[in-house]
Amino acid sequence: MITNGTEREVIESMLDSNRQALVDSVRGLSESAARRRLVVSLTTPISLVKHAAAAERIWFQRFWAGLDESDCDGYSRRDEGTFLVADDETLEDVIAEFEQASARSRSIAARFGLDDVKDNPREGTVSMRWTLLLMLQEFARHAGHADILREQIDASAADN
Numbered sequence: 001m002i003t004n005g006t007e008r009e010v011i012e013s014m015l016d017s018n019r020q021a022l023v024d025s026v027r028g029l030s031e032s033a034a035r036r037r038l039v040v041s042l043t044t045p046i047s048l049v050k051h052a053a054a055a056e057r058i059w060f061q062r063f064w065a066g067l068d069e070s071d072c073d074g075y076s077r078r079d080e081g082t083f084l085v086a087d088d089e090t091l092e093d094v095i096a097e098f099e100q101a102s103a104r105s106r107s108i109a110a111r112f113g114l115d116d117v118k119d120n121p122r123e124g125t126v127s128m129r130w131t132l133l134l135m136l137q138e139f140a141r142h143a144g145h146a147d148i149l150r151e152q153i154d155a156s157a158a159d160n
Helices: 007-026 045-064 091-109 128-159
Strands: 117-120 124-127
Touching: 007 045, 007 091, 007 128, 045 091, 045 117, 045 128, 091 128, 124 128
Parallel strands: none
Antiparallel strands: 117 124
């Protein structure tokens, strides 16, 4: 991780670090463990990664690039559907989807300066800086959720 660079280099490096932390928390789980529900919400290890991929598309493909939903590379609506994983999707499929969405986000973000702004109906006028920091915060939070779920899953497996 870059600790001493331009503001943009540091922010993007920290964002990438949080993206990787989320993937690292779930990689290696069995398919059943990845889908295990340990909380009341739709949150499972695999659904956290699926949700993160949708967040990438919502903010970078839909909002910043202005793409239609049909032009996005996956689900891109702001609702609980971001957590839904099809029965035939594997954990590796969902990780690959997230990594693809992240790569596209990097490409889109690179077209804008940190101070470039757009009007958002929910948040008001937001900058690219704000968006990158929002994603950094979002993925840090979800990596933490994934860590806790992984710890619970690993502990229950050790007890058996």
